[in-house]
Amino acid sequence: MLSLDVGWDVLGVYLENQVSVGLQGSSVGLALALGFGAAYACYYLTSIAKKPKLITGGKKFYEFLRDHCPVVTETYYPPFWCWESRAQTLLRPFVTAKPWVTYRNELIRAPDGGQISLDWFDNDSSSSHPDPPSRPTVLLLPGLTGTSRESYILHMVQQSRELGYRCVVFNNRGVSGEKLLTPRTYCAANTEDLEMVIEHVRKTNPAAPIMAAGVSMGGHRPVLEKNYDIDHVMKAKTIREFDERFTSIMFGYPTNDDYYRDASPIHKLKSVQVPMLCLNAADDVFSPSHAIPIEVVKQNPNLALLITCHGGHIGFLEGLWPRQSTYMDRVFRQFAKAVIEQGGRLNNLQ
Incomplete structure (x- = not known):
C-alpha cells in the first residue's frame, strides 16, 4: 500500500507539472500568434492598403474626378488573405x-x-x-x-x-x-x-x-x-505563338511585332478627344507598372489614369469577403454616373 500511495503522489506531481508546462506553452503560442497578427496588420496597413495614384493630363479633369468620383481618392483595401496579383487574377471569377x-x-x-x-x-x-x-x-x-x-x-x-x-x-x-x-x-x-x-x-x-x-x-x-x-x-502554347500563327496573319500584318506595335494603345493616346478614365493595377500580370504610359497621359487633358498598388488583372477584390462587388465596380459606377449626369463639366478640358 505504501508503494501505491507513493506512486499516486509521483503521478500527481507529474501531471501537475505537465499541466503547468502545457499552460505555459499555450501562453507562448498565443503570444506568438498575437504578435504575428499585429505584425501582419501593421504590414498590411502600411504596405498593402494604400490610396491609388491619380494621374491626369489637366487640372480640370482631376477636379472633376475628385468632386464626382470620390473612390479615386479613397484607400483601396484588398482582402488581407488575397492581395497578391496572381491570386487576385485567378480567384476573382470564382469568388464574386x-x-x-x-x-x-x-x-x-x-x-x-x-x-x-x-x-x-x-x-x-x-x-x-x-x-x-x-x-x-x-x-x-x-x-x-x-x-x-x-x-x-x-x-x-x-x-x-x-x-x-x-x-x-x-x-x-x-x-x-x-x-x-x-x-x-x-x-x-x-x-x-x-x-x-x-x-x-x-x-x-x-x-x-x-x-x-x-x-x-x-x-x-x-x-x-x-x-x-x-x-x-491550336498547338500554340503562348499568346505570342497564337498571334504569330493566326491573328497577325488574319489581319495582314507582315510580322507579329507589327501587329503588337499597331495594337499598343500608347501610340493612340495622344489623339484621344473624349474624356477617358483608365484603371490599372501596378501589379497587373499582363500590364505591369513599367508598361503604363504615364508621361503620355500627362500630355492629354482628356486622359486620366488611376493606378492601384494591388489588384492583379481585372481582379480588384476588396473587403473581407468580396462576394458582391469589387473596387473596379465602384470606379465604374461612380465614373459612369458622373459622365452621364455631370458630363457638362467635361466640355473644353483644354
Whole structure:
C-alpha cells in the first residue's frame, strides 16, 4: 500500500507539472500568434492598403474626378488573405457572385458578310430614366474571348441597372455562340466592328447619351480551316505563338511585332478627344507598372489614369469577403454616373 500511495503522489506531481508546462506553452503560442497578427496588420496597413495614384493630363479633369468620383481618392483595401496579383487574377471569377441578367440579343450584319452579336439590357423598369428613347446607354466591351456572361460584365450591368441606365454588350465575332459566317474573328488593333456597333447604337437611340466601358483586351473551325492551318494554330502554347500563327496573319500584318506595335494603345493616346478614365493595377500580370504610359497621359487633358498598388488583372477584390462587388465596380459606377449626369463639366478640358 505504501508503494501505491507513493506512486499516486509521483503521478500527481507529474501531471501537475505537465499541466503547468502545457499552460505555459499555450501562453507562448498565443503570444506568438498575437504578435504575428499585429505584425501582419501593421504590414498590411502600411504596405498593402494604400490610396491609388491619380494621374491626369489637366487640372480640370482631376477636379472633376475628385468632386464626382470620390473612390479615386479613397484607400483601396484588398482582402488581407488575397492581395497578391496572381491570386487576385485567378480567384476573382470564382469568388464574386454572378448577378442574374436577362438579355435581348441582336445580330447585325457587317459589310464583309460577317455578323456581330449584341446583348441588350433595356432596363425598362428604370425609375430614374423611365423614357426609353432618352435613357442613357452604356456600351460594354468584354476582354479577350470574353462575352456578356463574364462575371465582371454582369456586375457592370448590375451597377448600370441600379443607376437606371440601359446596357449593350459588344461580343466579338465568334465568341458568344453565334455562327461565324466569314473566316475572320477579331484582333486588338482592328476597330472596324466596334465603330460599326457604335454607329448602330447611336442610330437606335439617337436621343440617348452614350458612354463606353472596356475591360482588358473562338470561333467555329469549319469556317476558319478553309484559310488557316488550325491544327498548327491550336498547338500554340503562348499568346505570342497564337498571334504569330493566326491573328497577325488574319489581319495582314507582315510580322507579329507589327501587329503588337499597331495594337499598343500608347501610340493612340495622344489623339484621344473624349474624356477617358483608365484603371490599372501596378501589379497587373499582363500590364505591369513599367508598361503604363504615364508621361503620355500627362500630355492629354482628356486622359486620366488611376493606378492601384494591388489588384492583379481585372481582379480588384476588396473587403473581407468580396462576394458582391469589387473596387473596379465602384470606379465604374461612380465614373459612369458622373459622365452621364455631370458630363457638362467635361466640355473644353483644354
